[in-house]
Structure formats: C-alpha cells, structure tokens
Amino acid sequence: MSPAAGPQIASLASQIADSVALSAGRIASAGVAPSDTGSTGEAVVFWIVAPIIVLAAFGMISARKAMHSAMLIAIVMVGLAIFYITLEAAFLGIVQVVVYTGAIMMLFLFVIMLIGVDASDSRIETIRGQRAAAITAGLGLGVLLVTIAGRVLFSDFTGMAAATPEGNVPAIANAIFERHVWAFEIVAVLLITAAVGAIVLTHRERMFARPSQRELSERRFASGSGVEASPLPNSGVFARHNAVDTPGLLPDGSVAEDSLSKVLVARGTYRTSGEAAHDIEKLGIEDPGAQARGGVEEEGEPASDEDRRDTGVDEPLSDVRHETGTDRTPTDESGDDETGGER
Amino acid sequence: MSPTAYLVLATLLFTIGGVGVLIRRNALIAFMSVELMLNACNLAFVTFARLHGDINGQIMAFFVMVVAAAEVVVGLAIIVMIFRTRRSASVDDASLLKL
Numbered sequence: 001m002s003p004a005a006g007p008q009i010a011s012l013a014s015q016i017a018d019s020v021a022l023s024a025g026r027i028a029s030a031g032v033a034p035s036d037t038g039s040t041g042e043a044v045v046f047w048i049v050a051p052i053i054v055l056a057a058f059g060m061i062s063a064r065k066a067m068h069s070a071m072l073i074a075i076v077m078v079g080l081a082i083f084y085i086t087l088e089a090a091f092l093g094i095v096q097v098v099v100y101t102g103a104i105m106m107l108f109l110f111v112i113m114l115i116g117v118d119a120s121d122s123r124i125e126t127i128r129g130q131r132a133a134a135i136t137a138g139l140g141l142g143v144l145l146v147t148i149a150g151r152v153l154f155s156d157f158t159g160m161a162a163a164t165p166e167g168n169v170p171a172i173a174n175a176i177f178e179r180h181v182w183a184f185e186i187v188a189v190l191l192i193t194a195a196v197g198a199i200v201l202t203h204r205e206r207m208f209a210r211p212s213q214r215e216l217s218e219r220r221f222a223s224g225s226g227v228e229a230s231p232l233p234n235s236g237v238f239a240r241h242n243a244v245d246t247p248g249l250l251p252d253g254s255v256a257e258d259s260l261s262k263v264l265v266a267r268g269t270y271r272t273s274g275e276a277a278h279d280i281e282k283l284g285i286e287d288p289g290a291q292a293r294g295g296v297e298e299e300g301e302p303a304s305d306e307d308r309r310d311t312g313v314d315e316p317l318s319d320v321r322h323e324t325g326t327d328r329t330p331t332d333e334s335g336d337d338e339t340g341g342e343r
Numbered sequence: 344m345s346p347t348a349y350l351v352l353a354t355l356l357f358t359i360g361g362v363g364v365l366i367r368r369n370a371l372i373a374f375m376s377v378e379l380m381l382n383a384c385n386l387a388f389v390t391f392a393r394l395h396g397d398i399n400g401q402i403m404a405f406f407v408m409v410v411a412a413a414e415v416v417v418g419l420a421i422i423v424m425i426f427r428t429r430r431s432a433s434v435d436d437a438s439l440l441k442l
Binding site: 039042043046050053054057058060061063066069070073076077080083084087088089091092095096099100103104107108111112114115126130131134135137138141142145146148149150152154155156157158159160161162163164168171172175176179180183187190191193194195197198201202204 | 344345346347348349350351352353354355356357358359360361362363365366367368369371372374375376378379382385386389390392393394395396397398399401402404405406408409410411412413414415416417419420421422423424426427432435
C-alpha cells in the first residue's frame, strides 16, 4: 500500500461512517431539536428490534443444539449493532457486525463443527435442583436489575452532537489515540498474546508416527478372526431399503450395526429397518422380489424361529427386530429370510 | 425514547446470559451466554455515553469488544483441547483440574 493510500482509505471510511451516523441521527431526531429524545422513529426501531433480541436470547439458552444457539446469538449481535447505530455510535455498530457476527461467531461455528455432531446438551442434572435454583436466582437478579433501571429517573439523552463535532469516527480516533493510547497499546499486546496462546494450546506434537495404510491393513489381518479383514457391511442391503440411514441385516436376520455410519448414529437420525419397511408398505409399493419368490413361501416359514431367537440379543439396535416382527406381514419375513438364505 | 428502555433491555439480556451460564452444560453455549452478558454491558455503556454526551463510554465498549475477542480465542482453544482429551464438550466432564 502506498503511503498516501492509508489516509485516503481512512477518510473514506470516516465519510461512510459519518453518513451512516447522519442518517441514523436523522432517524433518531426526525427533525426535532439536536437532543432528540422521544422521536417516534427511534421508538419504532426499538420496539421492533428489542422483542426479537430478547426472544433470540431466550432461544439461545434453551436451544438443544449448539448450532441453533450460535445462529440465534448472531441475531442478537445484529440487533445490538442496530441499537448502537441508533444510539449515535455508528463506529461501534459497524465494529459489532464485523467483529462479533463476522469473526467471533465464525469462530464459534468452526469450533462447533470441529467438536462434532454430538455437541448437543444432555438434560440430566448433575446437581439436583440446580436448574430450578439457577432460574430462580436469574429471575431474582432480573427483577432486581430491571426495577433499579426502571425506577431511576434519568434525564433525557444529551446526545453526542456536542461531544463529537466532527462526527463519530474522528471523535473516537482522538479519544483512543490521545487519551487512551496506553490502554490501546496494552490491548494490542493482549490480542497478540491471545493469538499465540490459541496456537500453543491447540498445537499437538505427534508422539508416534502416523500408521500407514499398509500397517493398518496388516493390523486388521493380524487381529485374528478374519472378520475385521473384510470390508464393513453395506447399509440396507439385506433389509428392504437401500438408504444409508437404514441398517443392513446380516444373513441370520440380526441387525448389522457396523453398516450404519457412526455420524448418523451419533446424530440419532438413522431409521430402523422396521421403519423403512413400514414406509414402503404405506407407499403401497409392491416388492417385486416377494412376488417372484411367492412360490417358496412355505419354505421360508421355519426360519422365523431364528428371528425370535435374535430378539433376545441385547444390543442398542436390536429392538429393530421387535418392530420388524410386528410391522411386517409373514410374506415379507419369508422374503427376507429367503434372501438371507440365498447368500 | 428514554434511556430507561435501553437499560432495561441491557439488564434483561444480562440476566438471560447469566441464567444461560448457570443452566447449560455445553461449554460452547455457556460461552455464548458469557458473550451475551458482555454485549449487554456494551449496550449499557453506549446508552450512558449518549445519555451524558461523552465519547468515553463508547471507548469503553470498544475495549470490551477487543477483550471479548481475545477471550473467545483463548476460551475456544481451551474447549477444543479439552474436547480432544475427554471427547466431550460438557463442563461437567472437566472436573478433575487436569487433562
């Protein structure tokens, strides 16, 4: 950047900020005196944005998933930026959007994605009655603070016009770089320290060499049974549905838990094979395979004993078999068992 | 508009943030609640700056923002590090004062 470009950009930025401040001031003053309280425009902005902010804040603390909370708090940040501009702090309003909704919320979103899909909260209380106590204390604090803020008789807004004769940004620049320059320097050091700290905290030395694909493969074969040597089963292949969120069934009719993606299990967005079968029946789609195999229906019947045996298996997904047993017609069962038998 | 409306809003947001810190187990959401409390303070700062016609309130809000940014960077780094060792982002799991 050339030496002349810096001041030009700075003056351009201050012009933009001033025009924003001016329009905000126009909204606020609506043609009344310079100290512009009781203007309807500002009241309209306040009573539209304030309920949105409060609702979003409530949603933020009650949303189950961290991602929803992040989205809702972004709404709060934008609303506060609007208030800053209304309150004749145009520079802070723009910094609020750039820093909070731009940088900090992005950081939050990245960390939520890094930490993963099970970032939702458990509703179990570790300390008994803690939630009720916290809400009671919060209500008490809220009532106290709101009462204090509501009972104090404030004079009307003085307005920033006298304090910022050249506009908002030059006044802030003067204050930061003259009166508060020492604090500014310390804050700069703090920011650098924070950046270095984040790098140091998240940096991880690798203690062992990363295992190569060949080593991983050899380890799988060396582990014994030979089951691990084969690829994981596909989802839904032996069930009646081939979607990835439906678990496959093993030849003996039990649920192949390995066939589901771990991510889907963590999210809880998988469907049991019984549900998938139920959906297909609701759609009224005839299973062509079952019709073609209609002749061997009696043959498949004895295999249902094995099904009943499988229901006893105590596994997270094993309840699928119960549903399957109740939902499906005997034709479907024989069809599936026969498919298993073919394998 | 009287300053009271803005101040009541700021206190409401502060209270909501405080309750959020107390009731949520997820470290990220507790952290967002802390951010909400900081923002509520900023709103009060800016309101008082306009009330008194003094730019220093806005300067304080500006410094609060900078400190909040630094705090978020370090805090999120700590959360990521705890998650790496404990596989959990719950504040209850990090109860041993060690990693």
